[in-house]
Amino acid sequence: xxxxxxxxxxxxxxxxxxxxxxxxxxxxxxxxxxxxxxxxxxxxxxxxxxxxxxxxxxxxxxxxxxxxxxxxxxxxxxxxxxxxxxxxxxxxxxxxxxxxxxxxxxxxxxxxxxxxxxxxxxxxxxxxxxxxxxxxxxxxxxxxxxxxxxxxxxxxxxxxxxxxxxxxxxxxxxxxxxxxxxxxxxxxxxxxxxxxxxxxxxxxxxxxxxxxxxxxxxxxxxxxxxxxxxxxxxxxxxxxxxxxxxxxxxxxxxxxxxxxxxxxxxxxxxxxxxxxxxxxxxxx
Amino acid sequence: xxxxxxxxxxxxxxxxxxxxxxxxxxxxxxxxxxxxxxxxxxxxxxxxxxxxxxxxxxxxxxxxxxxxxxxxxxxxxxxxxxx
Numbered sequence: 001x002x003x004x005x006x007x008x009x010x011x012x013x014x015x016x017x018x019x020x021x022x023x024x025x026x027x028x029x030x031x032x033x034x035x036x037x038x039x040x041x042x043x044x045x046x047x048x049x050x051x052x053x054x055x056x057x058x059x060x061x062x063x064x065x066x067x068x069x070x071x072x073x074x075x076x077x078x079x080x081x082x083x084x085x086x087x088x089x090x091x092x093x094x095x096x097x098x099x100x101x102x103x104x105x106x107x108x109x110x111x112x113x114x115x116x117x118x119x120x121x122x123x124x125x126x127x128x129x130x131x132x133x134x135x136x137x138x139x140x141x142x143x144x145x146x147x148x149x150x151x152x153x154x155x156x157x158x159x160x161x162x163x164x165x166x167x168x169x170x171x172x173x174x175x176x177x178x179x180x181x182x183x184x185x186x187x188x189x190x191x192x193x194x195x196x197x198x199x200x201x202x203x204x205x206x207x208x209x210x211x212x213x214x215x216x217x218x219x220x221x222x223x224x225x226x227x228x229x230x231x232x233x234x235x236x237x238x239x240x241x242x243x244x245x246x247x248x249x250x251x252x253x254x255x256x257x258x259x260x261x262x263x264x265x266x267x268x269x270x271x272x273x274x275x276x277x278x279x280x281x282x283x284x
Numbered sequence: 285x286x287x288x289x290x291x292x293x294x295x296x297x298x299x300x301x302x303x304x305x306x307x308x309x310x311x312x313x314x315x316x317x318x319x320x321x322x323x324x325x326x327x328x329x330x331x332x333x334x335x336x337x338x339x340x341x342x343x344x345x346x347x348x349x350x351x352x353x354x355x356x357x358x359x360x361x362x363x364x365x366x367x
Binding site for chain 2: 016017041042046048049050052053
């Protein structure tokens, strides 16, 4: 259960050392697009050294490695995988490359005697991957799927817009698949870091279609995204009333009851339980 | 003689240059040298010991880097010198 995931450039010591105080629920140390080819070796080492020393960080630690068809992939995995790493983010993911990564992680974890199971967040950013979403979602270790709309638009030969009509179908498809297999549906970043209103609208649209979280490319985006994905105080108050009403209804053997003139049944009760769980998780 | 260079002189980073040498020589320039100069030198020497590197000259131009950055830049510079 996370709301925001913040990308941190993998060769920027200043951003890396400050990353744990940013408001995002998860941190993605980026070895891919944010790092030039001449600095891949340096980024790999600085990120791995930082992760080794990141004692007591309660955020999910994710590393976006380079794609399997690059010369950096094998070395990234060799260097980055450790017991302090929570998740690998895999670019240009397909069913085949996610399966291969899962097998590779089995081998590396055994070799390094890592007892935890490192998760995978595949990035869907190829047209081919969109067709495979339902096959990628249930694969071993997959804890969520990120929509990479910028690269996907390039692959599709379409233009990205702020309104995002062009990705509505893909957002919906990804959200349904993730819900079906109980993993996180993570939305693409909003690339205009100076447009807060645009970010709010874009995040609301993603949430409306079933996305659980959104990736961010600037620290200031995280609190805005958290705000959209957090239940409001009214939501929390109403959820508490529902759960109280449910307790009373159960005492007299009722499965359905009425609250403020509205019928409350199982799906609404389950939604209320989720709202309270989220509120407790984030101290709301 | 092949040098290995890694890092930058941006704030919170350090530029490390290494080259083959007779024995270990560490030169530290830092904006916080009065407070952390000895610590940086010890960190470099400790890392070299862990790597079993015995003949090297290390020049550090530090702009307030944390330990993880200094260590990573040193490892990168050594890898680059060797490659």
